Amino acid sequence: MTWKNSREWLTTLVAFDTTSRNSNLALIECVRDALAALGVPATLIHAPSGGKANLFATLPAHDGGQQGGIVLSGHTDVVPVDGQVWDTDPFQLTERAGRLYGRGSCDMKGFIACALALVPEFLAMPRARPLHLAFSYDEEVGCVGAPLLLEQLKLRGARFDGCVVGEPTSMRVVVAHKGIHLFRCRVHGKAAHSSLTPQGSNAIEHAARLICRIRDIADHFKANGPYDEFFDVPYTTLTTNQIHGGIAVNTIADLCEFAYEFRNLPGMSMEHIQGQIEAYVRDELLPRMQHEYADARVEIQALASAPALEASEQAAITALVRALTGDRATRKVAFATEGGLLQNAGIPTVVCGPGSIEQAHKPNEFVEPAQLEACERFLRRLAQSL
Missing domain, CATH: 3.30.70.360 (Alpha-Beta Plaits)
Structure with missing residues (x-):
């Protein structure tokens, strides 16, 4: 099969109307099936209603090890477009004047698209530590899905060295949020x-x-x-x-x-x-x-x-992401993410992803291709560091 690049994956992801009031199963099952075609099994953790699900998948280390490593975390739901005036179809990725428009293009399907596009490269790397993909539901309505995912990982005895939450930060490091x-x-x-x-x-x-x-x-x-x-x-x-x-x-x-x-x-x-x-x-x-x-x-x-996040500057994941991005500034934001939940679950976490939060939730939401390219470079180097 021909694997999609990040823009093709983003086109696919944006086309799923995963507004929080809707099911995200079509998107989750699409990702699950694509990973399965590469020999990567994915676990779905369903909502009590059965109409939504989180996805968790591990790309093992070269020796098959699945413990430790780094989690790439993102949410699959988006906010409504009701009452907003869009110049393009919000659920069809559209390029205009060097920008990629669509609901979720920035918040935060762009990060998920980059992570998925690089899966074949990740698998080919002789990594000593695994990489993990964690995609949740209903973050936009209060981080509803992530606690169920974390509960299941705890029951499985899973351990991780760190996590990157790919919310839009213009690929700058965010170490804390409210x-x-x-x-x-x-x-x-x-x-x-x-x-x-x-x-x-x-x-x-x-x-x-x-x-x-x-x-x-x-x-x-x-x-x-x-x-x-x-x-x-x-x-x-x-x-x-x-x-x-x-x-x-x-x-x-x-x-x-x-x-x-x-x-x-x-x-x-x-x-x-x-x-x-x-x-x-x-x-x-x-x-x-x-x-x-x-x-x-x-x-x-x-x-x-959703709890606040305050990453430790002494944590290995903080030092690694700072080294890979070259960003040494102390940056904290008022918007919330699932990072606090992950941190409270014992997974050291930072926030870093493509696109600007200033575009999130607005009509004509967009991400710039250069941000996707920067995200790909960052994720590739992150995986190589393992």
Whole structure:
């Protein structure tokens, strides 16, 4: 069979609409079958629903060894294109003016395409250590798939020397990122005609108090830290980004629902931040609500969570990736990746991949061919180092 180069692989991968609400199985099975044709078995770790899967494959060392080595990690899902105005078909890779346009071209099917394109070269190298491919589902909605993959690898007793997460960093080394934690809050009050306000309990107004409290906590971090000036946003942030409530302008709302997130610096406790919010609900908001309506309540549901990453400069993978890229700068980012999960699982991890995060999630998302070429050179040298 004729193996695809990185651009051909990217064309194939972009053509699969793996928006997180959809299945990624067609893409995963395509990769599995292609690897099988080269004699590389791949393990699929399915979601509980069965409609999605992670893929893990090992390219053994020259002596057949499968322990240790380096993991090349990427997610297969992409964000929606709904409501965005594209100049090209988002699910057909299109070259214009020296750029390759398509959903996921940058975030992060470009990295996966480069890794797959080099598999035959990797197999031909007399490596003393294995290389591993780990492709996940549902990273974009809270790193849902990776924990299942890591759990299975732990059960198998797998050990690794390090991992490169190929999120778009313009092929520069990122050694840390913030954690991200998403919550949904439902505030339950009591409906009434708006002319009889004292007979109701306005869920929107009470939700507004909680939203303002979340903003107060965010303002405290902005004003007082802690800070890490290597981050583009050097403090922990909290934001409320969606809200729904009410049925009519003349009806007291009995339900208001909103979603909030916070992005914490490494070393900041998620439990401490969320504890401040829950303490306000318990000690101040609920007593006030229940003074109006005894059955008033507030429900907070954790939707997704991904821990922060802070790579050790002493870790071999950090030193190796710095040496191969020539990048010695300390670079930390506000966007989250699966790197924190991998690090917490005992796999030293750094982030380095083709394309710019500034293009991710936007209409007309693109990656430059030069970035794919740089990624190929990096991955080839990474494999040769083994």
